[in-house]
Amino acid sequence: MSAETATDFSAHLPALAVMVPLMTAPLVVIFRNSKVAFGLSLAAAWSVFGMILKTLMLTLEHGGWVYELGGWKAPIGIVYNVDTVAAFVMLIVSGIGALVLSYAPMSVAREIPENRQTLFYSAFLLAMTGLLGMTITGDAFNVFVFLEISSLASYTLVAMGSSRNGFTAAYRYLIMGAIGGTFILIGIGLMYMMTGTLNMADLAERLPEVAHTRTIMASFAFVIVGAGLKLALWPMHTWLPNAYTYAPSVASAFISATGTKVMVYVMLRFVFGIYGTEFAFTELSLGLPFAVLGLGGIYAASTAAIFQTNFKRLLAYSSVGQIGYIVLGMSLATVGGLAAAILHLFNHAIMKAGLFMAAGHINHQVGSVRLADLEGIGRKMPITMGLIAIGGAGLIGVPLTVGFVSKWVLISALAEQDLWWVVGLALASSLLAVAYIWRFVEVAWIREPAPALEHVTEVPFWLWGPTAVMMTLSIVFGVWGAGTTEVAMEAARILLGVAA
Amino acid sequence: MTAQTAILLTMIIPLVVAALVAILGRVASANVRDTVMVVVAASLFPVVMTLWPEVTAGGRPELIWVEMFPGLPIAFKVEPLGLVFGMVASFLWPVTALYGIGYMRGHHEKHQTRFFFYFSAAISAAMGIAWSGNLMTLFAFYEALTLSTYPLVAHHQDEASLKAGRVYLGILLFTSVAFLLSAIVWTGSVAGTLDFRDGGILSGHVHGWHVPVLLGLFAYGIGKAALMPFHRWLPNAMVAPTPVSALLHAVAVVKAGVFSVMKVVVYVFGLDLLSSTSASVWLMYVAAFTILTASLIAMTKDNLKERLAYSTISQLSYIVLGAAMATKAGFVGGSMHIAMHAFGKITLFFVAGAIYVHTHKKYVSQLDGLGRKMPLTFLAFGIGTLSIIGLPPTGGMWSKWFLALGALQAEQPLLVAVFMISSLLNVAYLLPIMARAFFLPPSEETAALPDKDAPWATLVPPLISAVGCIVLFFWADALRSLLVPVVGV
Numbered sequence: 001m002s003a004e005t006a007t008d009f010s011a012h013l014p015a016l017a018v019m020v021p022l023m024t025a026p027l028v029v030i031f032r033n034s035k036v037a038f039g040l041s042l043a044a045a046w047s048v049f050g051m052i053l054k055t056l057m058l059t060l061e062h063g064g065w066v067y068e069l070g071g072w073k074a075p076i077g078i079v080y081n082v083d084t085v086a087a088f089v090m091l092i093v094s095g096i097g098a099l100v101l102s103y104a105p106m107s108v109a110r111e112i113p114e115n116r117q118t119l120f121y122s123a124f125l126l127a128m129t130g131l132l133g134m135t136i137t138g139d140a141f142n143v144f145v146f147l148e149i150s151s152l153a154s155y156t157l158v159a160m161g162s163s164r165n166g167f168t169a170a171y172r173y174l175i176m177g178a179i180g181g182t183f184i185l186i187g188i189g190l191m192y193m194m195t196g197t198l199n200m201a202d203l204a205e206r207l208p209e210v211a212h213t214r215t216i217m218a219s220f221a222f223v224i225v226g227a228g229l230k231l232a233l234w235p236m237h238t239w240l241p242n243a244y245t246y247a248p249s250v251a252s253a254f255i256s257a258t259g260t261k262v263m264v265y266v267m268l269r270f271v272f273g274i275y276g277t278e279f280a281f282t283e284l285s286l287g288l289p290f291a292v293l294g295l296g297g298i299y300a301a302s303t304a305a306i307f308q309t310n311f312k313r314l315l316a317y318s319s320v321g322q323i324g325y326i327v328l329g330m331s332l333a334t335v336g337g338l339a340a341a342i343l344h345l346f347n348h349a350i351m352k353a354g355l356f357m358a359a360g361h362i363n364h365q366v367g368s369v370r371l372a373d374l375e376g377i378g379r380k381m382p383i384t385m386g387l388i389a390i391g392g393a394g395l396i397g398v399p400l401t402v403g404f405v406s407k408w409v410l411i412s413a414l415a416e417q418d419l420w421w422v423v424g425l426a427l428a429s430s431l432l433a434v435a436y437i438w439r440f441v442e443v444a445w446i447r448e449p450a451p452a453l454e455h456v457t458e459v460p461f462w463l464w465g466p467t468a469v470m471m472t473l474s475i476v477f478g479v480w481g482a483g484t485t486e487v488a489m490e491a492a493r494i495l496l497g498v499a500a
Numbered sequence: 501m502t503a504q505t506a507i508l509l510t511m512i513i514p515l516v517v518a519a520l521v522a523i524l525g526r527v528a529s530a531n532v533r534d535t536v537m538v539v540v541a542a543s544l545f546p547v548v549m550t551l552w553p554e555v556t557a558g559g560r561p562e563l564i565w566v567e568m569f570p571g572l573p574i575a576f577k578v579e580p581l582g583l584v585f586g587m588v589a590s591f592l593w594p595v596t597a598l599y600g601i602g603y604m605r606g607h608h609e610k611h612q613t614r615f616f617f618y619f620s621a622a623i624s625a626a627m628g629i630a631w632s633g634n635l636m637t638l639f640a641f642y643e644a645l646t647l648s649t650y651p652l653v654a655h656h657q658d659e660a661s662l663k664a665g666r667v668y669l670g671i672l673l674f675t676s677v678a679f680l681l682s683a684i685v686w687t688g689s690v691a692g693t694l695d696f697r698d699g700g701i702l703s704g705h706v707h708g709w710h711v712p713v714l715l716g717l718f719a720y721g722i723g724k725a726a727l728m729p730f731h732r733w734l735p736n737a738m739v740a741p742t743p744v745s746a747l748l749h750a751v752a753v754v755k756a757g758v759f760s761v762m763k764v765v766v767y768v769f770g771l772d773l774l775s776s777t778s779a780s781v782w783l784m785y786v787a788a789f790t791i792l793t794a795s796l797i798a799m800t801k802d803n804l805k806e807r808l809a810y811s812t813i814s815q816l817s818y819i820v821l822g823a824a825m826a827t828k829a830g831f832v833g834g835s836m837h838i839a840m841h842a843f844g845k846i847t848l849f850f851v852a853g854a855i856y857v858h859t860h861k862k863y864v865s866q867l868d869g870l871g872r873k874m875p876l877t878f879l880a881f882g883i884g885t886l887s888i889i890g891l892p893p894t895g896g897m898w899s900k901w902f903l904a905l906g907a908l909q910a911e912q913p914l915l916v917a918v919f920m921i922s923s924l925l926n927v928a929y930l931l932p933i934m935a936r937a938f939f940l941p942p943s944e945e946t947a948a949l950p951d952k953d954a955p956w957a958t959l960v961p962p963l964i965s966a967v968g969c970i971v972l973f974f975w976a977d978a979l980r981s982l983l984v985p986v987v988g989v
Contacts, residue, residue: 399640408569415689423685427677434673446657482567
């Protein structure tokens, strides 16, 4: 965007998108009324979504721009780096956040004590603030700041679950998350030592001169491991299953769809935007370990998912597996591979948010998501089960769902590099998804309803409506995958610095 | 009605029926639901037939829906081969639906609404396969067909049908994801397009041993064609209610499989590529092996439906063989056999189910003398038998004729012998059923049955399809002249 349009009001939109939830969060607490809290949060989330949609359209039309916070120039002030990639990821965060919030009140009323509900909404908004800030900022230290905002808010969200296991899950999440955050901070600190700047663009410029020092290599290792921990890169995923399982349904849906996704994006920014493809992939050959860890994650976590007895935990393991596909795409360091990774951020976010929301339906009506308690529930809650079937089909990668679009782009990217055996492994792995989804389908549909479920009914529209929107999106973007694919391609080109 | 509207309607009508069934199943009586279903279903065939004049005149009506990937849309294009499959499926659907009503009620099956819902949804997927304009579209609807028929196979919800359902889903999904999708990616990466085009898209892009390997990925990736050794799912699925068997064996599922193989051979590889590289010789012999082995297994089966299932596996390989021969007559014969076998085999399954509902007999050895009790039913069975064997005055004769001709064109006289031996095997496992029913004295149990044929809802459908077998004998030339332009004569 040219200098003259940058003074236009719309140039402020990305900054405003971060400020709105940040300001609404304390406001929500002040009122101490869960209805008001919900209303404010919802209004904030949807307005943020609108701003980001506009931002994305602007970046697609005119290219990105640099936004100086408070008008301070780069080395002193903090800048926001507005481009298609960032806008796309922010769109995921705000879109999922807004839809999940639309669904929240009934689920929150059921799962969280009345006196903590306002705090829940507040933490939700803070988590959203952090995730949005991390995405947009052009300042390495600022990434860490927002990372901590979102992480602390997420720990709180997880701990608010109705079961006591939530506390231990949150504690473990906190420990692992803190380690990850600290590692990232150390990595950033080492870079600062060598270059004297925290601005990402300046870092990228100055790093090549000192790239061969041990300090920078160490910083690279710290950042990769730290970000890997936070994005649940197998085998550093151990915090994730419990956190997702015991968190309140609303929190599970939001965090699972956005938390790890933004971390993937941060990793992309650091690896491709700061260290550079040359350094990371040619000199330090990050490709191979990423491919191995990605494939390892796909197989290990998807296999683990088959044996779960709790539906939410099954979904959580599936998430670890799906992150494997993203990492596998990244490991290629080609436009196709990165596009596949970015596309899957979006596609998986839709599917997984929808599925966790549907798990929330079950929890709302039955009070449990253990498979043993759900025998024959298909006939009692046909809408919910239909929605789960759509989401499940997406995880398997059935054509006409978003899962297939991701899979196709990933496989085409692998084929482009003549990595046929990886193509085979990636394709075969979808059969594991068939196995874990089918486990649920058989329990829910084929078994006769358990006596305990006799009086269970379908959830009201206010719960299934937003979930249905999510699943509809999964089909819409599955049938019309060209649009999202092109945005992801564009984003990948920006990251790699390649012209179209 | 423009051709585009017709294409869209053929996929929408079954979905409308599915929706009506689901709604009426809740708010109205079973009679209302079933009547509406059959009446609306019967409108599909006329809609398909509106495409006939344009396609026979050489037109290829196209409909591009949405872009699934950049440059890769969900597209439909009606061409002769697809029209044959579309006509078969759309004609047999209401007949099978009518039969399904008779069967499901006569047998007091549960969950009839769910059954008819998925049944209708499967037809929509079959129509999508028939008109698919590129491999991606074909794949999408192929998978949709697998998933929508799973609840039908597992319909009884007992251990046996659950297991059958798992085998069904397991084999079909495994082959399609592991082989077919790989083959599609491979094709796309070398040919730069996934469209079905006259003369194929691979010519000049694949060489040497790549051609037979790619052909193998397609042939085995399309698991619905039940080429040995990936045929187990079909006999397994016999646990499902008989209308499902009719759907699987005649209307949609296996026909979608062999149709896809044929379509890939003609429009992706192109006959010239295969015949000039001899890449498909191995497939001819695998198909020939499947034809003979499955026929031999069929002879050993006493369970009538199981015998018919193995017969289907054998007959499907006729079509695969027709494709693999990569000759003009082979293509015409194989494509015609899609229709001929559908009408013949559905008749046999209808009868097997009618016998089961009416008398609860399911073994061939129990059928002694039953023909005198159920003369019309067995008359239909006789006509179906003739068509499967390939004797006049039934349509099965013509497809076999062209297939044998194709084998000669391919300079594979051995395969002519395979067809002839197979015909003899068909005689050996099908005619004794007739002989038992009409010429052996009835067992005591059979003699005690009342002199009453099957109820009309299970009797009329086999008679319709039996008449269809005879009509196809006289109408075969229309099919031939529809198909011939594809291979350019």
